[in-house]
Amino acid sequence: MIEVHNLTKHYGPITAIRDVSFTVAPGEIVGFLGPNGAGKSTTMRILSCFMPASGGTAKVAGYDVFAESLEVRRRIGYLPENVPLYTDLRVGPYLEFVAEIKGVPRSDRKRRVVEAMERCRILDVQNRLIGKLSKGYRQRVGLAQAIVSDPAVLILDEPTIGLDPKQITEIRDLIKSLAGDHTVILSTHILPEVSMVCSSVVIINQGVIVAQGPIDSLVEQFFPTARVEVEIAGPSPDAVREALGVIPGVVSVTDVPGSDGIGRYIVESSRGRDVRGEVFQLAAQRRWDLRELRRIGMTLEEVFLHVVAGEQSHTGESA
Amino acid sequence: MKVWPIFKKEMRLYFTSPVAWVIMAVFIFIAGYFFHSIFNYYARVSMQSAMNPMGGGLNVTDGVLRPLFSNFSVILLLMMPLLTMRLFAEERRSGTIELLLTYPVRDGAVLLGKFLAAFALYALMIALTLVFPAIIWYFAPLEGGPILTGYVGLLLMGATFIAVGVFASSLTENQIVAALVSFLILLMFWVVGWSADFADPALGRVLQHLSLTEHNESFAKGVFETKDIIFYMDFTLVALFLALRSLEARRWKG
Numbered sequence: 001m002i003e004v005h006n007l008t009k010h011y012g013p014i015t016a017i018r019d020v021s022f023t024v025a026p027g028e029i030v031g032f033l034g035p036n037g038a039g040k041s042t043t044m045r046i047l048s049c050f051m052p053a054s055g056g057t058a059k060v061a062g063y064d065v066f067a068e069s070l071e072v073r074r075r076i077g078y079l080p081e082n083v084p085l086y087t088d089l090r091v092g093p094y095l096e097f098v099a100e101i102k103g104v105p106r107s108d109r110k111r112r113v114v115e116a117m118e119r120c121r122i123l124d125v126q127n128r129l130i131g132k133l134s135k136g137y138r139q140r141v142g143l144a145q146a147i148v149s150d151p152a153v154l155i156l157d158e159p160t161i162g163l164d165p166k167q168i169t170e171i172r173d174l175i176k177s178l179a180g181d182h183t184v185i186l187s188t189h190i191l192p193e194v195s196m197v198c199s200s201v202v203i204i205n206q207g208v209i210v211a212q213g214p215i216d217s218l219v220e221q222f223f224p225t226a227r228v229e230v231e232i233a234g235p236s237p238d239a240v241r242e243a244l245g246v247i248p249g250v251v252s253v254t255d256v257p258g259s260d261g262i263g264r265y266i267v268e269s270s271r272g273r274d275v276r277g278e279v280f281q282l283a284a285q286r287r288w289d290l291r292e293l294r295r296i297g298m299t300l301e302e303v304f305l306h307v308v309a310g311e312q313s314h315t316g317e318s319a
Numbered sequence: 320m321k322v323w324p325i326f327k328k329e330m331r332l333y334f335t336s337p338v339a340w341v342i343m344a345v346f347i348f349i350a351g352y353f354f355h356s357i358f359n360y361y362a363r364v365s366m367q368s369a370m371n372p373m374g375g376g377l378n379v380t381d382g383v384l385r386p387l388f389s390n391f392s393v394i395l396l397l398m399m400p401l402l403t404m405r406l407f408a409e410e411r412r413s414g415t416i417e418l419l420l421t422y423p424v425r426d427g428a429v430l431l432g433k434f435l436a437a438f439a440l441y442a443l444m445i446a447l448t449l450v451f452p453a454i455i456w457y458f459a460p461l462e463g464g465p466i467l468t469g470y471v472g473l474l475l476m477g478a479t480f481i482a483v484g485v486f487a488s489s490l491t492e493n494q495i496v497a498a499l500v501s502f503l504i505l506l507m508f509w510v511v512g513w514s515a516d517f518a519d520p521a522l523g524r525v526l527q528h529l530s531l532t533e534h535n536e537s538f539a540k541g542v543f544e545t546k547d548i549i550f551y552m553d554f555t556l557v558a559l560f561l562a563l564r565s566l567e568a569r570r571w572k573g
Contacts, residue, residue: 045417048421049420049421050417050420050421051569051570052570052571069570070423070425073421073422073423073424074423076421078418078421080414080417080418082414084413084414084415084416084417084418085415085418086328086332086413086415087413088331088332088335088336089328089331089332089335090335093331097324097327097328097331098422100321100323100324101321101324101325101422101423101424102422102423103321103423129335145418
């Protein structure tokens with residue numbers, strides 16, 4: 001549904017994105033992750049036909065964003081980062097304007113507008129001036145204008161920013177409900193959000209894609225071992241490390257960085273092996289105090305920090 | 320072409336914000352003051368000429384309407400940039416242009432919708448001044464022809480003012496800059512005829528022809544001159560064409 005090949009964008013001497021390539025299958029929800037200034041918004045602006053790329057191609061629904069921009073724009077709903085809206089219009093008339101300009105037939109227009117307002121829960125403010133709405137309501141009006149024409153592709157730049165926790169959950173549910181019929185690409189800083197909503201992710205850092213794929217396979221790719229963090233009060237760290245090391249399947253035992261003397265260790269084992277039971281048995285046998293035992297290294301957040309931090313230290317070295 | 324939704328949106332924006340109301344009120348106030356002075360002056364002059372056996376040859380068309388229309392053009396020169404400065408500059412500043420230009424609508428349709436909205440507001444504003452001929456007509460016989468041509472002239476001239484304003488607004492995200500640029504362009508084309516007297520005769524005629532006000536004279540006299548109509552229409556089209564280029568430039572700037 002979305003195909004991006006070697007997309008590059010320069011702003012004068014600054015390169016915002018370089019050779020970005022990814023594809024999004026129909027019906028998929030893809031999370032676009034990256035620190036501030038990584039090039040997320042730039043990519044989305046190119047996809048939404050707001051500005052041209054300096055190099056590379058991007059296709060949405062089979063149409064080129066540059067050569068067949070009008071066809072692309074018929075099929076997308078776009079929510080820009082800071083939700084620019086006409087502050088002097090009322091919510092209802094504004095959405096009617098959007099529906100009309102996006103080519104929703106007259107007979108469907110009223111119904112679609114009401115539907116979009118219902119889904120975004122803004123029916124109660126439909127007669128208010130947009131300029132008088134709170135940030136959360138404006139955000140939802142922005143989302144409503146993106147979905148009002150029921151587009152095949154939704155491009156959402158930080159759709160949950162500025163919302164309160166309850167609204168965030170509502171918007172997430174809304175986005176999740178769009179999956180299947182719609183292809184969604186959304187950017188965010190909130191990592192748990194991505195694991196909850198998205199089927200796969202693209203992680204971009206300093207204008208370059210550093211990781212992409214389904215969340216599970218990304219985790220596997222960056223953390224090939226299963227990891228367990230334990231806190232054991234044993235006679236000496238060496239003894240504990242040695243005892244943990246002989247558990248079948250354990251690949252390595254290391255101290256948790258910066259925890260000297262507390263007795264915290266990371267036990268890595270081959271993926272698929274859960275050593276927590278054996279760790280517990282070991283501690284019980286030796287009559288060591290087992291204070292904590294948990295699995296780590298399985299979340300997207302850790303992948304994200306790993307690739308982003310890794311990239312930064314890498315460029316730091318080359319500089 | 321999706322001109323209509325853009326037109327409606329712009330009209331809503333003019334009227335839900337105080338802009339349209341304030342501009343119309345200010346315009347009609349100033350125009351009313353001019354009318355009052357001109358009409359009073361004319362009344363005094365005609366009183367004197369009635370007592371003077373040598374007097375005569377006065378008529379309201381020449382004595383009131385023509386000066387009134389030429390005064391209108393001065394007020395419009397000052398006010399039209401304020402009417403148009405918002406059109407693109409505000410969209411750029413607030414970022415709404417990012418949404419507007421990612422809707423499935425051609426740049427030309429956006430431009431035309433905005434132009435027509437400003438023109439409709441202008442026409443409404445001008446229509447309010449019909450009350451002045453009505454007042455004259457109450458006191459003195461009035462010819463319909465010059466009024467008609469005078470208003471057609473005002474509409475044509477207004478269209479060029481608006482087109483220039485739209486172009487200026489498409490250049491910047493600052494409304495004040497947009498207003499000043501359109502004021503500058505309009506003023507230069509206003510006074511360009513003045514230097515005609517000092518210039519080489521051939522050049523002088525060209526300069527004369529370029530002047531925005533020069534072409535309004537004939538309308539106020541009750542004459543439709545093809546060359547004047549063509550001049551205003553050409554001027555409008557060129558300004559709109561430049562505005563379209565300035566909009567499209569953004570789509571190409573890699």
